[in-house]
Amino acid sequence: MSLKRPLELFLPLLALVLSCMPEKRVFYPPLSEQQLKEVLFASNKAYGEGKATEVVSMLEPLIDRFPQGPLKKEALKLLAFSYFSLKRYEKSSLYFQELLGSFPESGRDKSITLQAIRSFEKAGETHKIPPLAEGLLKTPLSSEEKKEVLKILAKSLGRINPVKALKNYELLQKEGVSEARQEAFSLIEECSREQLMEVEKAFSNHPFGVLARITLARLHLKEGQPAKAFFALETLRDKAKEKGVLNQWQKAWNDVRTEVKSQVLRVRMFPDGKRGLDFLKGAFLAGGVFGERVPWKMRLKFERSPEDTSGTLLFGVYGFEKGIKGLLELAKREGLTELALIGPGGERLKEVVSKAAKAQGLEVLRLGPDDKDKKEKAKGLLLVGEEKDICSVLAQGEGKGPKVFVLLPKDPSGLLRVCGRYMEGAFLACPFWESSTRDGVREFVQGYRSVYGESPSFQAALGYFEVIKALDPSFRSPLEDPFLLKVTRGSALELR
Structure with a gap:
């Protein structure tokens, strides 16, 4: 039987297996100290002349032949910096990682740490940045270096720890970095509900905290809860104006208006008299009869209730x-x-x-x-x-x-x-208690007094919250x- 056919099948399979095997680094005996110094001298000269490719070609084949010590430290540094110059950030990041891991004292060298931070950012390895950047910020830095480190640190923290990231953006604003505010706002708008609540707590009387509350209102709207969004936004207008985020508030308010389509609500009406009138007042307030008091306009159809109910x-x-x-x-x-x-x-x-x-x-x-x-x-x-x-x-x-x-x-x-x-x-x-801290009560009482010049009764509150409940079935009335x-x-x- 001829062996030609089996070999034709075996050789491609062998080639495939070999191609899948991990590449092994070949280890050679160490060079003499004088030889290593000569290589480093030539590499430093090439790097100084902007010839990063030559540095890589000279050092990388020999890096494993450097014994652990100052010479290898210098070689790793040159390779890390050279690959960064060549915009090969993943390779640069690998050598910076080896340099900092094998020679921890390198972290005290500002030039190395700063370039390592840049390399990790470019390579997308942002989780490695915070400890280096936070340590670097404790050392003397020029104004521009400080701004750069703060910006990289803020971005690296981002989704991991928004509160810490925002504190760095706040420092950037104090350093006069104009784009820091918008970058911080973008981060807040991408936060999860839990993160937004943390931001609101950490920055309660700050533009970041107000924007977090506005963003939470937007989440309510996305979840089909326009009433929750309304109550979250209604009391924020003045604070948003004070803290310079009125535009963001207005956009959210307009979104609520857009989301709530024109509709007819059938609301049970109480008998004539003061109780019935108060109920109507509350319902009109919630239905958008009074302009910007709520961000929607609704048509209300009241159906008279035949029974005469006593207060109890x-x-x-x-x-x-x-x-x-x-x-x-x-x-x-x-x-x-x-x-x-x-x-x-x-x-x-x-x-x-x-x-x-x-x-x-x-x-x-x-x-x-x-x-x-x-x-x-x-x-x-x-x-x-x-x-x-x-x-x-x-x-x-x-x-x-x-x-x-x-x-x-x-x-x-x-x-x-x-x-x-x-x-x-x-x-x-x-x-009903008009001084309650329950969700929605304060907003209702303020709106009612503003429009009618008097404190609301229970019937007025009932009319108001029945309309809100009809608008948003998920809303839990404070009167329940x-x-x-x-x-x-x-x-x-x-x-x-």
Whole structure:
């Protein structure tokens, strides 16, 4: 059988295998010290004359024949610098890495460290830059060198540590580098949500922090949450103007306007009278009737509600049971085991309170007008009703001894003004509190006062947030949970 055919098949396979094998560096015996010095002398001369190619051709074949020591250090340095001159940054980076690794003292040489930083940047090995650059910044540098190092360091940190990067951009701005501001802004706009929150915290009263908040608003918009974006932007306008990022704010605001298409919203309208009017005022404010107050324009169609709701029942729709539950949890936390319930209402009120009390392991006694002795002995009073009824109970002195827990159908500001002196230490639950720190409340209250010249009622807040909720189903209205407060020195403090 002829061997020609098997050889024809075998030889290409052998060639393929050999081509895949890693290249081995050949090691030769060391040259004499005099020979090495002569090679280095010639290489230095060639480098000084701008002949980097000659340096590489002379030194690279011999680099492994240099013994560890000053001569090899000089050879590595020449190769690293020469490859950089030839714009072969990956090779330059390799030799700088070997130089700094084998001879750590090289890091104290400003010229070597600075060129190594440049080489690592060009080679895309930015993770190697920060320790070198941070060390270099602690040494005397010229103004131009400092600017260059700060810029390279800021870019290298970029996505890895935006806060540190921005601090370097801030230093660059102080050094008069005009483009540093825009580069910093571009970095912020590329940050993740978590990074933006870190930037906002680190630069709370700085243009970088304001831009981070604007960028977070843009993220809300991308996620289909225009209401969140609106509330994030609404209170930022003045701050954005003050910090010089008004253009960025305006673009984000316009994006919200563009994203929210013209639409008709059907909103349930409450009965005529002041409550219905307040509801309309809030709805108009949220619907964009008043120009730039919100960045959209909406057509609202109100459908009249046939039932006439009392204040307490109205609160029942928006948190009555949650309000009771919250107050009873507070009572248990205060060490009470039973409460005396005082207020209007029939079996529905009794049923809700009894169910919530049972869940908390509390006993609630329903007291009538003739149960004065029981009132005086009670360690806790649960008051439900309108302001005048609650004030009447408190003013008579029933609220002085026992701990008082009050469920209100509206903002407690009026109650505090009238009989706040009887309420020290009392706990309140209400459907709306205009001084709350909850998301969206402050923006709504400021806008309402600006447009109407008065403080909003619960119905106004309800109209406002129902329109926002209809616009953005993902939006969680601050009215979904009751506001729990404690009266301290005549003022109400929000508990949660």
